[in-house]
Amino acid sequence: MKKIFTGFNLLVCSFLLAQNNSSDLGTISGNFQSDFQYYIRDTLIDPSGEADPDERMLGTGFLNLTYSRGNFIAGIRYENYQNQRVGLPAGYNSEGITYRYARFIKDRFDVTVGNFYEQFGSGLTLRTYEERGLGIDNNLDGIRMAYQPADGVTLKAVIGRQRNYFDKGAGLVRGFDAEWSLKPTLGWTGNTNLIIGGSFVSKFEAANDPELNLPENVGTGAIRVNLITGDFNIFGEYAYKSTDPNSFNDYIFKPGEGIYIATSYANNGLGVSLGFKRYDNFFFKSQRESDLQQLFINYLPSLTTLHTYTLPALYSFNTQGNGEMGFQGEVSYNFKRNTLFGGKYGTLVTVSYANSYSLDKDYKLRPRYSRADTTIIDSVLRGSQGYSSSFLGRGPYTYFQDLHIEFKKKLSKKWKATATYYNFVYNNSTLIKGASDYDYESVGSEPDIFFVNAGVLELLYKIKSRHALRTEIQGLFTEQDRGNWALLLMEYSIAPSWFFAIQDAYNYGNPDEDLQIHYISANVGYSFGTTRFQMGYGRQQQGVFCVGGICRIVPASNGFTFGVTTNF
Amino acid sequence: MKLYIPLTLAFLFATSLAIAQDKMPAIKIKDLNGNQVDASTLSNNGKPLVISFWATWCKPCVRELNAIKDQYIDWEEETGVKVIAISIDDSRNSAKVKPFITGQGWEYRVLLDENSELRRALNVNNIPHTFLLDGKGNIVWQHNGYIPGDEDHLYELVTQVATGKKIEK
Numbered sequence: 001m002k003k004i005f006t007g008f009n010l011l012v013c014s015f016l017l018a019q020n021n022s023s024d025l026g027t028i029s030g031n032f033q034s035d036f037q038y039y040i041r042d043t044l045i046d047p048s049g050e051a052d053p054d055e056r057m058l059g060t061g062f063l064n065l066t067y068s069r070g071n072f073i074a075g076i077r078y079e080n081y082q083n084q085r086v087g088l089p090a091g092y093n094s095e096g097i098t099y100r101y102a103r104f105i106k107d108r109f110d111v112t113v114g115n116f117y118e119q120f121g122s123g124l125t126l127r128t129y130e131e132r133g134l135g136i137d138n139n140l141d142g143i144r145m146a147y148q149p150a151d152g153v154t155l156k157a158v159i160g161r162q163r164n165y166f167d168k169g170a171g172l173v174r175g176f177d178a179e180w181s182l183k184p185t186l187g188w189t190g191n192t193n194l195i196i197g198g199s200f201v202s203k204f205e206a207a208n209d210p211e212l213n214l215p216e217n218v219g220t221g222a223i224r225v226n227l228i229t230g231d232f233n234i235f236g237e238y239a240y241k242s243t244d245p246n247s248f249n250d251y252i253f254k255p256g257e258g259i260y261i262a263t264s265y266a267n268n269g270l271g272v273s274l275g276f277k278r279y280d281n282f283f284f285k286s287q288r289e290s291d292l293q294q295l296f297i298n299y300l301p302s303l304t305t306l307h308t309y310t311l312p313a314l315y316s317f318n319t320q321g322n323g324e325m326g327f328q329g330e331v332s333y334n335f336k337r338n339t340l341f342g343g344k345y346g347t348l349v350t351v352s353y354a355n356s357y358s359l360d361k362d363y364k365l366r367p368r369y370s371r372a373d374t375t376i377i378d379s380v381l382r383g384s385q386g387y388s389s390s391f392l393g394r395g396p397y398t399y400f401q402d403l404h405i406e407f408k409k410k411l412s413k414k415w416k417a418t419a420t421y422y423n424f425v426y427n428n429s430t431l432i433k434g435a436s437d438y439d440y441e442s443v444g445s446e447p448d449i450f451f452v453n454a455g456v457l458e459l460l461y462k463i464k465s466r467h468a469l470r471t472e473i474q475g476l477f478t479e480q481d482r483g484n485w486a487l488l489l490m491e492y493s494i495a496p497s498w499f500f501a502i503q504d505a506y507n508y509g510n511p512d513e514d515l516q517i518h519y520i521s522a523n524v525g526y527s528f529g530t531t532r533f534q535m536g537y538g539r540q541q542q543g544v545f546c547v548g549g550i551c552r553i554v555p556a557s558n559g560f561t562f563g564v565t566t567n568f
Numbered sequence: 569m570k571l572y573i574p575l576t577l578a579f580l581f582a583t584s585l586a587i588a589q590d591k592m593p594a595i596k597i598k599d600l601n602g603n604q605v606d607a608s609t610l611s612n613n614g615k616p617l618v619i620s621f622w623a624t625w626c627k628p629c630v631r632e633l634n635a636i637k638d639q640y641i642d643w644e645e646e647t648g649v650k651v652i653a654i655s656i657d658d659s660r661n662s663a664k665v666k667p668f669i670t671g672q673g674w675e676y677r678v679l680l681d682e683n684s685e686l687r688r689a690l691n692v693n694n695i696p697h698t699f700l701l702d703g704k705g706n707i708v709w710q711h712n713g714y715i716p717g718d719e720d721h722l723y724e725l726v727t728q729v730a731t732g733k734k735i736e737k
Contacts, residue, residue: 130684181603228602233600233666264663266669269670271666271667332670332671495716496715530710567710
């Protein structure tokens, strides 16, 4: 990797020097981000000290450089984690170049050599992406080619190995995707378009399991259709995966399936969206055994709202790739100004419901025989055909349910308000503890379910030109888990440079009286051009990061933070 | 890796005259009808163009675009400026973008960068991130984050660009 990079860098430099006499040297741009945290031992939130890092101070840094000249783009990213910050997966504890590529785009051709990100359809067969705050980067290192043989037709082919922290996954990933947008090809006029597409992705990983005859090549295929008219949008994708025994599905020999449908209607202030998902044994990773978040080849849209207010975000949903079904419906309407509900400035109301529940699984365990005779010793899931399930059958377990209603309104020239009510049903055993349906079934237990109500009122008050005060008042109420919470946030900002924020999250309802504590934090930010500094001090409550099918608990911490980001 | 720093410095030095992205790259994104749009072709007929990266779940982004919405008619009338809002919502939320903007009542052209390809090519770390392009398609200013009132500063710059003044980066 070092050699490749050095060679690549030399290539770029010599290219630049060779071009030195020309007036167009191309441009270089980039960004830089760094975050530090100094931890203070806090015996209230962490009595045993297990979450308290030995290093006292930890930092991360990222530098992206992008060079472009005409049709040529090249870039690198340097990352360092000294050491991994509290809350990031343990593998992020090193430094190096994790991303470097050269790309050439000309006419109908687009070729990338090196690391790249790609998505086929909605991601059911392949999606590589980076979300560094969550510790996600599954980029492919290899070759990507895209070609447009005619207007509206796009063909893509990729091959490579995936990033796994500062290393690569064991599996080789190969993919092909074709998409045909009929409107430009057939010269349709008007708003209607029909887009059809298909993809095939396979992985190869050598196998030498002493007990099981594991397939070394695993393939997935998908077809998709998207019909767009002026107001309606209907998207559907179906994907199938050949038998893929791995550590995330208990090594069952069963094909997988994924269905994702998203439809919407939008016209004249009314927006409606309806979606359906069914994922059955559909995690797809390029290595049979890997860390939870690493080496995902595909991406399964969760079809739930991503909540960003602090307290509602404590109960985040995440896709259950081993088997789940659910739907989401959302309606928003903008009541026009000068009407009964609209008032002087109009009112936006959104109602949203989503759920997720288990598949109707009928287990087909594998009997294991004693060596001496044919007596059955036990029956196991590992190496079996797993289960059968009826297509629309609803299983016994609810994983998640989210109902929320939001009102958004400009009250006057100076005031804007948003009020939201939330109701969650949250299966903590499945979503956080990672228990499978089989875990419940095999011992006859029931999952822990949390019933949660929450409300958030956000007020924005424009004090005078460029000065504003933003307030969030949040409450969360549940008889399970950590009990009730109240939160107050005040943020004073002076455009275009400063903001000051103070927040108190008070876990007053914690069943453990010692943990009925205030999580207070204060932050100051300063922006100058494209550079932003932020520093703060505070006690951070335990949180949840959910991504790629996995939820991760981020332990509570206490300390100073400092961050800087810049673009150039 | 030891070679990395000197080489990169040499790399930077060799290009020291041309730092900062000055044009939109030729990356393909999509419009709400599923048509591919080459980002390098985005323009506003010689008038200033504001390009704002946002997502349905990003509250400051929505606040910024709503603040601009309140004044957009005047902005357009006085300077001819247009706003293009590029959503980085991934497939989890991209189907909701159209109903969302209908609810917000935005009249901007909205484009989808579903796997953040353009965002990466423009080195955008976090959203909201706003670019200002002059009439020739040069990126003359960019800004990260939004605090209430930023839109007034942006509009001052738009006015300067519209009248042909050079602005400080």
